[in-house]
Amino acid sequence: MRVVLLGTGAADGWPNPFCRCASCQAQRAAGVRRASTSALVDGTLLLDLGPDTARQAERLGEPLDGVRRVLVTHSHPDHWAPSALLWQQWSMTAGPVEVLGPAEVVEQARHWVGPDSPVRLTELAAGDVLERDGTTVRALAAEHEVACLLYELTTSDGARLLYGTDTGPLPAATVEALAGVRLDLLLLEQTFGALAEHGTGHLDLTTFPCTLAALRAAGAVHPATRVVAVHLSHHNPPEPELAARLAAWGAEPGRDGQVLLVGASADSQPAQERAPVGGPASSAQRTLVLGGARSGKSHRAEALLAAEPRVDYVATGPGAAIDPEWRARVALHQARRPAGWRTHETTDLEPLLRSPGPPLLVDCLTLWLAEVLERADAWQRWDAAAEAAVRTRVDGLRAAWAASPRRVVGVSNEVGSGVVPATLSGRVFRDELGRLNAAVAAASERVELVVAGLALTLRGGPAAGPGRGAEPSEGRST
Numbered sequence: 361m362r363v364v365l366l367g368t369g370a371a372d373g374w375p376n377p378f379c380r381c382a383s384c385q386a387q388r389a390a391g392v393r394r395a396s397t398s399a400l401v402d403g404t405l406l407l408d409l410g411p412d413t414a415r416q417a418e419r420l421g422e423p424l425d426g427v428r429r430v431l432v433t434h435s436h437p438d439h440w441a442p443s444a445l446l447w448q449q450w451s452m453t454a455g456p457v458e459v460l461g462p463a464e465v466v467e468q469a470r471h472w473v474g475p476d477s478p479v480r481l482t483e484l485a486a487g488d489v490l491e492r493d494g495t496t497v498r499a500l501a502a503e504h505e506v507a508c509l510l511y512e513l514t515t516s517d518g519a520r521l522l523y524g525t526d527t528g529p530l531p532a533a534t535v536e537a538l539a540g541v542r543l544d545l546l547l548l549e550q551t552f553g554a555l556a557e558h559g560t561g562h563l564d565l566t567t568f569p570c571t572l573a574a575l576r577a578a579g580a581v582h583p584a585t586r587v588v589a590v591h592l593s594h595h596n597p598p599e600p601e602l603a604a605r606l607a608a609w610g611a612e613p614g615r616d617g618q619v620l621l622v623g624a625s626a627d628s629q630p631a632q633e634r635a636p637v638g639g640p641a642s643s644a645q646r647t648l649v650l651g652g653a654r655s656g657k658s659h660r661a662e663a664l665l666a667a668e669p670r671v672d673y674v675a676t677g678p679g680a681a682i683d684p685e686w687r688a689r690v691a692l693h694q695a696r697r698p699a700g701w702r703t704h705e706t707t708d709l710e711p712l713l714r715s716p717g718p719p720l721l722v723d724c725l726t727l728w729l730a731e732v733l734e735r736a737d738a739w740q741r742w743d744a745a746a747e748a749a750v751r752t753r754v755d756g757l758r759a760a761w762a763a764s765p766r767r768v769v770g771v772s773n774e775v776g777s778g779v780v781p782a783t784l785s786g787r788v789f790r791d792e793l794g795r796l797n798a799a800v801a802a803a804s805e806r807v808e809l810v811v812a813g814l815a816l817t818l819r820g821g822p823a824a825g826p827g828r829g830a831e832p833s834e835g836r837s838t
Contacts, residue, residue: 361401361402361513361515361517361519361521361544361545361621361622361623362401362402362403362619362620362621363399363400363401363521363545363547363619363620363621363622364399364400364420364422364617364618364619364620365399365547365588365590365614365615365616365617365618365619365620366395366398366399366400366412366413366416366417366420366422366616366617367394367395367396367397367398367410367412367413367416367616368394368395368397368589368590368591368592368613368614368615368616368618369394369395369396369397369591369592369593369616370396370397370438370551370591370592370593371396371436371437371438371593372593372594373393373394373395373396373412374387374393374394374592374593374594374596375387375388375393375594376593376594379594381594382598383553383594383595383596383597383598384594386598386599387594387598387599390598390599392599392615393616394592394615394616395410395412395413395416395616396408396410396411396412396413396438396439397410397438397439397525397549397590397591398410398412398413398416398439399523399547399590400417400422400424400427401495401513401521402495402515403422403423403426403427404426404427404428404429404493405427405428405429405430405431405492405495405513406424406427406429406430406431407431407433407511407523408431408432408433408439408440408525409430409432409439409440409441409442409444410437410438410439410440410441411437411438411441413441413444414444414447416616420616420617424448424454425451425453425454425455427448427454427457428455428456428457428458428492428493429457429458429460429492429493429497430457430458430459430460431460431461431497431511431523432459432460432461432462432465433461433502433508433509433510433511433523433525433526434461434462434464434465434502434504434506434507434508434509434526435461435462435464435465435468435506435507436506436526439525439526440461440465440468442468442469442471442472443472445459445469445472445473445477445479446472448478448479449473449474449477449478449479454478455478456478456479456480457478457479457480458479458480458481458482458492459479459480459481459482460481460482460483460484460497461483461484461509462483462484462485462507462508462509463483463485463507464506464507466481466482466483469481484499484509485499485509486499486500486501486509486533486534487499487500487501487537494515494516495513495514495515495516496513496514497511497512497513498511498512498513498514498537499511500512500522500534500537500538501531501533501534502524502526502527502530502531502534502561503527503528503529503530503531503561504526504527504528504561504562505560505561508526508527508561510522510523510524510525510527510530510534511523512538512541512543515623517623517624518623519544519545519622519623519624520541520542520543520544520545520622520623521543521544521545521546521547521622522538522541522543522545522546522547522548522580523547524546524547524548524549525547525548525549525590525591526549526551526561526562526591527549527561527562527563528560528561528562528563528567529563529567529570529571529574530571530574530575535574535575535578535580536578538575538578538580539578539579539580540578540579540580541579541580542579542580542582542585543575543580543581543582543585544584544585544586544622544623545585545586545588545620545622546575546580546581546585546586546587546588547588547590547614548563548568548571548572548587548588548589548590548611549562549563549589549590549591550563550564550565550568550589550590550591550592550596550606551563551564551591551592551593551595552564552565552593552595553565553592553593553594553595553596553597553602554595554596554597555595558595562591564595565596565605565663566666568589568609568611569609569663569666569667570666570667570698572587572609572610572611572667573666573667573668573669573698573700574669576667576668576669577669577670577700583610585610586612586620586622587609587610587611587612588611588612588613588614588618588620589602589606589611589612589613589614590614592613592614599613601814605663608663608664608667609666609667610667611667645764645766645767645768645805646761646762646764646767646768646769646770646803646804646805646806647661647664647768647769647770647804647805647806647807647808647820648769648770648772648797648800648801648804648806648807648808649661649664649769649770649771649772649808649810649815650771650772650773650774650797650801650807650808650809650810650818651771651773651774651809651810651811652773652774652775652777652811653773655810655811655812655813656810656812656813656814657771657773657810658723658724658771659813660808660810660815661721661723661769661770661771662696662697662721664769665719665721665767665769666698668700668718668719669700669718670700670701670702670718670719671698671700671701671702671718671719671720671721672701672702672704672712672717672718672719672720672721672766673697673701673702673703673704673721673723674703674704674705674706674709674712674720674721674722674723675703675704675705675706675723676706676707676709676722676723676724676725676727676728676731677705677724677727701721707727707728707731707732709722709728709757709760710756710757710760713757713760713761713763713764713766713768714760714763714764714765715765715766716765716766717766718766719766719767719768719769720764720766720767720768720769721768721769721770721771722768722769722770722771723770723771724770724771724772724773725770725771725772725796725797725800726771726772726773726775726793728757729754729789729792729793729796730789732749732750732753732754733750733788733789733792735749736749736750736753738750738785738788738792739785739788740785742784742788750792754792754795754796754799755799757796757799757800758799758800758802758803761800761803761804762803770800770804772793772796772797772800773793774797774809775789775790775793775794776790776793776794801818801819804819804820805819805820806819806820807819807820808820
């Protein structure tokens with residue numbers, strides 16, 4: 361299967377021609393522009409036909425005279441511009457074409473199709489399956505403001521594609537229908553980026569990884585599936601940051617003109633264009649995320665694992681036993697954990713680290729150390745016995761961290777950059793946390809420092825992009 365991305369932008373493209381926000385300006389500076397999302401499959405099947413599609417195909421040198429099927433997801437004008445059917449009818453070389461889509465799409469097309477037109481119209485609904493020229497098409501339900509379909513395509517050589525735009529988190533029936541399908545390519549919309557409060561039938565950087573997690577749990581997305589984000593808008597961060605954020609989930613941003621070969625066709629694809637293998641991030645086995653209070657470090661750590669179907673979340677704090685303000689913090693953390701995450705409230709980290717299981721998120725090592733100091737009675741005295749007890753626990757944690765068979769992400773505070781504490785206990789805590797962070801960082805393949813909601817890579821490759829920006833009401837004061 362040969363798939364050409366004719367467009368990868370949202371309705372207003374990216375950059376938006378009327379906008380000078382930081383994201384749009386960064387895209388202009390990089391010379392990267394995106395038209396409305398559509399794709400051409402094997403030169404014969406068009407996925408969506410928006411106002412930009414035909415001109416984009418011409419600019420990219422991808423002729424449309426061989427197109428025999430047009431699958432339209434829904435009637436919104438960035439996906440369906442039926443006036444283009446006139447151009448097809450005026451052609452002197454194009455053959456007959458079939459337009460397929462929801463009822464409203466078909467009805468709109470009738471106004472542009474004459475009685476002698478070679479255009480055939482076919483109405484589709486979720487659950488419909490048909491075969492055309494060796495390709496099987498299955499229509500699936502989307503979560504959108506109007507009747508909208510997603511399309512699963514299977515070519516004669518067994519290559520499978522899911523075209524997933526426009527939609528919010530997938531309906532349960534769609535996820536169930538895709539169970540065990542084992543996609544080769546997933547084109548999944550990601551419209552709203554960092555804007556989570558949009559209230560629309562679209563995905564953002566919070567719901568996109570959750571959708572991937574659901575598809576992974578269903579067996580539709582597997583380590584060899586190429587996941588490409590489309591329908592991108594300026595609500596996303598500048599592309600280098602977006603690419604790094606998506607990479608943590610085993611995905612990549614699509615580019616206009618990008619050619620994707622899947623199935624048997626992939627054998628002829630240049631190595632640099634082939635799908636990355638290894639699932640989310642081909643990730644570091646151990647990652648330490650550092651940052652100051654309210655820096656966004658907990659959000660960043662959670663985001664790294666957001667596309668995993670299951671996660672063991674270890675909360676090392678004292679739960680709800682402190683005061684109302686702390687209980688409110690804990691409640692916020694609990695509310696934002698996905699349903700597939702299992703919570704362990706404990707400071708006994710070594711058994712969890714050494715046992716096999718799903719990825720482990722430890723939030724946070726700062727509170728773990730506070731408990732260790734408490735048990736060593738180090739707050740009141742710092743003598744050889746207390747020091748030995750603390751160092752023994754830190755050495756044990758480091759060894760378990762280094763030997764863990766799981767993927768592990770840990771969170772810890774960076775507290776050594778401010779004033780020197782006025783009390784002995786404060787100085788001991790600062791010093792021992794610095795030593796703990798250094799020990800765990802030495803045993804980690806990846807280390808990030810989150811500052812003002814942006815993650816800087818200290819070890820493990822290029823900058824990993826932003827976490828979710830810190831907000832006064834979010835995250836523990838760790």
